[in-house]
Amino acid sequence: MQPNHIGDVSFWYADIGLPQTRRPSLTENTTADVAIIGAGFTGLWAAYYLKKANPALNVLVIEKEFAGFGASGRNGGWCMGTFAWNHEAYAKATSREAVLEMVRELETTVPEIIRVCAEEGIDADIIPAEELMLATNPAQLARMHEAIAHHELWGNAHRVRELSPAEVKQRITAPNVLGAMAVSGMARIQPAKLVRGLAEACERMGVRIAEATEVLSYDQGEIITPKAVVKAPIILRCTEGFTATLPGHKREWLPLNSAQIATVPLPPEVWEKIGWHGHELIGDMNNAYCYCQRTREGRITVGARGVPYKYASQMDNNGEPDAETIRRLTEVLHTHFPEAAAYPIDHAWCGVIAVPRDWCATVGLDRKTGLGWAGGYVGTGVSTANLAGRTLADLALNRDTAIAKFPWVNRRVRQWEPEPFRWFGVHLMYKLLRIADQREARLGIPPSKFAAFGNWLTGRH
Numbered sequence: 001m002q003p004n005h006i007g008d009v010s011f012w013y014a015d016i017g018l019p020q021t022r023r024p025s026l027t028e029n030t031t032a033d034v035a036i037i038g039a040g041f042t043g044l045w046a047a048y049y050l051k052k053a054n055p056a057l058n059v060l061v062i063e064k065e066f067a068g069f070g071a072s073g074r075n076g077g078w079c080m081g082t083f084a085w086n087h088e089a090y091a092k093a094t095s096r097e098a099v100l101e102m103v104r105e106l107e108t109t110v111p112e113i114i115r116v117c118a119e120e121g122i123d124a125d126i127i128p129a130e131e132l133m134l135a136t137n138p139a140q141l142a143r144m145h146e147a148i149a150h151h152e153l154w155g156n157a158h159r160v161r162e163l164s165p166a167e168v169k170q171r172i173t174a175p176n177v178l179g180a181m182a183v184s185g186m187a188r189i190q191p192a193k194l195v196r197g198l199a200e201a202c203e204r205m206g207v208r209i210a211e212a213t214e215v216l217s218y219d220q221g222e223i224i225t226p227k228a229v230v231k232a233p234i235i236l237r238c239t240e241g242f243t244a245t246l247p248g249h250k251r252e253w254l255p256l257n258s259a260q261i262a263t264v265p266l267p268p269e270v271w272e273k274i275g276w277h278g279h280e281l282i283g284d285m286n287n288a289y290c291y292c293q294r295t296r297e298g299r300i301t302v303g304a305r306g307v308p309y310k311y312a313s314q315m316d317n318n319g320e321p322d323a324e325t326i327r328r329l330t331e332v333l334h335t336h337f338p339e340a341a342a343y344p345i346d347h348a349w350c351g352v353i354a355v356p357r358d359w360c361a362t363v364g365l366d367r368k369t370g371l372g373w374a375g376g377y378v379g380t381g382v383s384t385a386n387l388a389g390r391t392l393a394d395l396a397l398n399r400d401t402a403i404a405k406f407p408w409v410n411r412r413v414r415q416w417e418p419e420p421f422r423w424f425g426v427h428l429m430y431k432l433l434r435i436a437d438q439r440e441a442r443l444g445i446p447p448s449k450f451a452a453f454g455n456w457l458t459g460r461h
């Protein structure tokens with residue numbers, strides 16, 4: 001079944017309408033106290049907190065397309081207050097206590113985003129919700145227990161608990177559930193509404209946003225765009241999955257694809273069968289996991305990895321996933337929500353996330369050059385970008401705060417391998433994850449070694 005719409009950035013923009021015009025682009029040379037490249041969550045949160053701290057500051061955000069064009073306007077709307085599984089790596093370079101402090105701060109990002117939305121009048125369909133990760137075979141159940149233990153070890157014991165199949169059934173009806181991991185303190189959002197509202201809030205505070213302005217290159221104190229040069233003592237690079245397109249950054253972060261589908265709104269009788277009244281963020285414990293949400297108007301969105309990576313870090317700008325990716329996502333939808341199988345897929349789209357070689361997000365500022373950056377969130381950037389934005393603001397203002405010393409600040413990591421090794425490694429990893437999932441589903445064996453090897457291959461964990 002072909003989706004009614006493919007690409008066009010994302011379903012979230014079909015929901016609210018793509019911007020019909022662009023904010024004015026840069027046509028004349030200009031200056032700023034802080035210039036930010038990229039108007040996604042990271043760049044906009046940085047601008048927001050800079051202006052909050054010092055309303056007189058001259059802050060300019062430069063965006064190639066429009067604010068929210070990137071992953072911030074395309075994601076699964078999981079606002080999580082947690083980060084990917086790399087706590088050990090951060091602790092190795094700093095300390096366990098420092099990582100726990102960062103975990104505690106990250107948890108505050110969800111209430112902070114909800115607070116700012118209320119204060120700024122941003123309607124982003126936010127609902128506080130739990131994450132519910134379903135295990136549907138013994139191997140997944142074992143992985144779920146590992147995930148719970150990991151949360152408990154790294155400061156989230158108060159947020160995580162195991163649900164029995166009967167407890168899951170009280171919330172949603174999904175086949176073959178052997179148990180689930182519930183994590184509290186999260187929220188469901190409509191991402192394009194949040195990023196659009198945040199851009200407008202920044203503008204109200206006096207941030208200048210130049211759209212349709214591609215940064216061609218940048219260096220200490222200077223940004224080159226097609227028609228104008230920007231002089232700024234502090235320049236913050238907030239381009240995440242697109243970073244590889246900037247000169248000198250090709251192998252820094254790997255642009256990994258993530259794709260989604262959205263059903264048409266499902267009728268009340270289907271929702272009666274499925275349940276899901278708490279709008280939980282539902283995923284599974286597959287190695288190549290999925291992430292789903294129930295939208296404001298009763299659609300189901302399902303996200304997962306499709307074709308994971310394009311040769312030589314190429315981008316797909318309009319968000320058009322290939323047919324095989326759409327087929328796989330539809331299969332995931334029908335596996336977990338068979339009641340939705342009779343209804344059409346309304347939209348399919350994709351975007352890029354940034355993956356550093358050690359899968360650890362970073363934020364930083366080189367005080368000598370005034371060049372800063374944040375990103376590499378590996379698909380958990382909706383809330384992490386808020387902490388990154390706050391941290392970038394503190395670093396730019398040279399404030400001696402606790403968050404400006406967290407383990408991810410100024411962390412350096414080696415580059416990805418040149419091609420064809422990069423392409424081969426990532427594709428092999430995802431092939432192995434898929435094989436592992438198929439074997440686990442078929443044989444009910446303990447977690448497959450194929451997945452462990454695939455993860456090791458690319459340094460995932």
Ligand SMILES: Cc1cc2nc3c(=O)[nH]c(=O)nc-3n(C[C@H](O)[C@H](O)[C@H](O)COP(=O)(O)OP(=O)(O)OC[C@H]3O[C@@H](n4cnc5c(N)ncnc54)[C@H](O)[C@@H]3O)c2cc1C
Nearest residue numbers: 038040041042064070071072075076078215351380381382
């Ligand atoms: C399909 C998908 C699903 C996801 N689901 C989730 C989820 O449910 N939960 C979660 O936590 N995370 C999720 N993520 C990840 C999350 O969306 C990102 O980590 C986060 O949005 C990154 O924000 P950002 O501002 O750093 O980057 P982006 O939002 O990608 O913004 C970067 C901006 O830089 C601009 N830009 C690029 N190059 C240039 C240039 N040369 N000059 C000027 N501007 C430039 C781009 O146009 C873009 O607007 C998902 C990502 C994808 C793609």
